[in-house]
Amino acid sequence: MIGGETKVRKKIMAISLSVILIGVHFSSSITFAQEGDIESNNEQTQDESSTSELEVDNEQLSSEDDELIVDKEDVIEENAIETSTEDEEKINLEDSKIEDDTEEITETKSLNQVLHTASNELKNGDRDQRVVTLKRNLAKLGFPVPGNGTTLFGFETEKQVREFQKYYGIPVTGTLNMQTENKIADILKTPLQNGKRHNDTIQLKKDLEFLGYPVPGNGTNVFGDDTEKVIKQFQKTHNLVWNGIADEVTLAKIKELKSAPLSNGMRREDVKTLKENLAKLGFPVPGSGTNLYGNDTERKVREFQAYYKLPVDGVAGSSTINKINSVLNSPLQNGKRHNDTIQLKKDLALLGYPVPGNGTHVFGDDTEKIVKQFQKAHKLIQNGIGRTLAKIEELKSAPLSNGMRREDVKTLKENLAKLGFTVSGSGTNLYGNATERKVREFQSYYRLPVDGVAGPSTINKINSVLNSPLQNGKRNNATVQLKKDLAFLGFPVPGNGTTLYGNDTERVVKQFQRAHKLIQNGIGDKNARKN
Known part of the structure; x- marks a missing residue:
C-alpha cells in the first residue's frame, strides 16, 4: 500500500511539472506575440513554425497526462480497496496538521508585520502623514520646523527633532522613534500649561513670585494667559525654550534657583530680607530694598564677609547667611x-x-x-x-599705650606718681601724651626698653618698686642696714636704727635722692642704694 502511494505521488509530481512547462511555453508565446508587432514577416513565419511545434508537444503532453491520470485513477481505485478506516483517519489527521501549521505561519507573519510597523521610525527623507502632526507638536513645544507643515521629514525636521531630544535629555537620533513620541506626548499632556487647572499651579505661582516673577491674580489653580506669559518671561531670562509650559526643564530650573546661593544678577524675594539684615548689621545697601541682587548688594556682602573674616566672594552663600543669622541672634543687642x-x-x-x-x-x-x-x-x-x-x-x-582709654590707666598714673613720675592732669582713664612721656622717663630711669608703652616689663617693674620693703610704713631687717649706710654717707636717720621705715627715714631718703639728682620718691630702691 505504501509503494502505491509513492507511485501516485511521483505521477502527481510529473503532472505538475508538465503543467509548469506548458505555462512557461505559453507565457513565452504571448510575449513573443506581443513583440511580434514590431518584427519582420520572416520572424512571424518562424513564430508560426514554433507554435506548430508547441502544439504538437502540447498534444503529446496531453496524451501523457491522460495516461498518468488513468494510471492515478487505477492506483487509487486499487488502493481504495486495501485502505482501511484507520488509514483514512491517519491521512485526515495529517491533512489537519498541515492546515494548522499553515494557519500558525500566517498568524506569525501578521504579527511580524504589526511589530515592524510599530517599530518603524520616521527619518530624514520619509513622507508620512504623522510628520504633519510631529511638526505641529514640535511648534507647540518651542521647536518650530520652517515650512508649510508638509508630510516630508526633511533636514529641518531632523534638526528640530535633534534639538528637542538634546533639550529633554533623551538619546539624540534625529528620528521620530518611540521614546521621542512618548516624551512629546508626556509634555503635551502636562497640567501645567495654558487652559488647564491643577493644584500644582498654585505652588508654581508661589515659586515664580519668590524668584521675582509674580503672576497677577490671587494664586488660583488656573494656568491662564498671565501664567503662560510669566513662564515665558522666566524661560527667556534663563535661556530656556520659550514654550510657556512648565515642563520638566523649567521646573528643574525653578527648583535650582530656589535653593541657589544669592548672587549678582538674581531676583528673589529673600534678597529683600538679606538687605534688611545687612542694614541692621551696619552694611546698608543703597536703594529701595528691591528683590534685585545688584552691584551694591554684592559690594555690601563683600564688606560683611571681610569684616567677619569670611571668604570674600560677594555671594550670599550658606556661610555668609549663617554668620548674618548668628550676629542677628546675639543676646547682646537692644531689647x-x-x-x-x-x-x-x-x-x-x-x-x-x-x-x-x-x-x-x-x-x-x-x-x-x-x-x-x-x-x-x-x-x-x-x-x-x-x-x-x-x-x-x-x-x-592689650598693653596700655597712647590713645587708649581704660580704667587701669588711672591706676598706672597713681603708681607712677608714687614712684616720682607724676602725670599732669586729673588722673583720667586716657593714656595720652603726658602719660606716655612719664612712662618713657620711668623706663629710662630703671634701664628698661624705652617705648612709652606700659607693657608687661614696665608694669612688673612698677609693681616691684612699689612692693619694696624699703618704704614708708613697712618693717624689714634691710631697713637697719639702710639707716647705717645713710648715716655713713652723712644722712643720719633720727632714732635707734630699728627695722621700721617711717616718716623720718622717708624724709632722709628723699634728701639723699635730691642731693644725688635721683627721683625723689622716698623709697629705698636699687637706684638709691647704688649711690
Whole structure:
C-alpha cells in the first residue's frame, strides 16, 4: 500500500511539472506575440513554425497526462480497496496538521508585520502623514520646523527633532522613534500649561513670585494667559525654550534657583530680607530694598564677609547667611536680657565706656548707645550689637599705650606718681601724651626698653618698686642696714636704727635722692642704694 502511494505521488509530481512547462511555453508565446508587432514577416513565419511545434508537444503532453491520470485513477481505485478506516483517519489527521501549521505561519507573519510597523521610525527623507502632526507638536513645544507643515521629514525636521531630544535629555537620533513620541506626548499632556487647572499651579505661582516673577491674580489653580506669559518671561531670562509650559526643564530650573546661593544678577524675594539684615548689621545697601541682587548688594556682602573674616566672594552663600543669622541672634543687642550683658558693661567701664545704671542684664538704649560709641572710637561697624567682644577682649589684655582709654590707666598714673613720675592732669582713664612721656622717663630711669608703652616689663617693674620693703610704713631687717649706710654717707636717720621705715627715714631718703639728682620718691630702691 505504501509503494502505491509513492507511485501516485511521483505521477502527481510529473503532472505538475508538465503543467509548469506548458505555462512557461505559453507565457513565452504571448510575449513573443506581443513583440511580434514590431518584427519582420520572416520572424512571424518562424513564430508560426514554433507554435506548430508547441502544439504538437502540447498534444503529446496531453496524451501523457491522460495516461498518468488513468494510471492515478487505477492506483487509487486499487488502493481504495486495501485502505482501511484507520488509514483514512491517519491521512485526515495529517491533512489537519498541515492546515494548522499553515494557519500558525500566517498568524506569525501578521504579527511580524504589526511589530515592524510599530517599530518603524520616521527619518530624514520619509513622507508620512504623522510628520504633519510631529511638526505641529514640535511648534507647540518651542521647536518650530520652517515650512508649510508638509508630510516630508526633511533636514529641518531632523534638526528640530535633534534639538528637542538634546533639550529633554533623551538619546539624540534625529528620528521620530518611540521614546521621542512618548516624551512629546508626556509634555503635551502636562497640567501645567495654558487652559488647564491643577493644584500644582498654585505652588508654581508661589515659586515664580519668590524668584521675582509674580503672576497677577490671587494664586488660583488656573494656568491662564498671565501664567503662560510669566513662564515665558522666566524661560527667556534663563535661556530656556520659550514654550510657556512648565515642563520638566523649567521646573528643574525653578527648583535650582530656589535653593541657589544669592548672587549678582538674581531676583528673589529673600534678597529683600538679606538687605534688611545687612542694614541692621551696619552694611546698608543703597536703594529701595528691591528683590534685585545688584552691584551694591554684592559690594555690601563683600564688606560683611571681610569684616567677619569670611571668604570674600560677594555671594550670599550658606556661610555668609549663617554668620548674618548668628550676629542677628546675639543676646547682646537692644531689647534683650542676658547675664553676659552684665560682664559687657563691666568691660566697657574698664575700657572707659561706662553704661549709666546699675549694671543689670538688660541691654537697653543706653547700652546700645555706649556700644556704638565704643565701635566708632575703634573704627568698628556701628551697629550697637555687642558682637564686639573680640575687640573688647583684645583691649582688655592689650598693653596700655597712647590713645587708649581704660580704667587701669588711672591706676598706672597713681603708681607712677608714687614712684616720682607724676602725670599732669586729673588722673583720667586716657593714656595720652603726658602719660606716655612719664612712662618713657620711668623706663629710662630703671634701664628698661624705652617705648612709652606700659607693657608687661614696665608694669612688673612698677609693681616691684612699689612692693619694696624699703618704704614708708613697712618693717624689714634691710631697713637697719639702710639707716647705717645713710648715716655713713652723712644722712643720719633720727632714732635707734630699728627695722621700721617711717616718716623720718622717708624724709632722709628723699634728701639723699635730691642731693644725688635721683627721683625723689622716698623709697629705698636699687637706684638709691647704688649711690
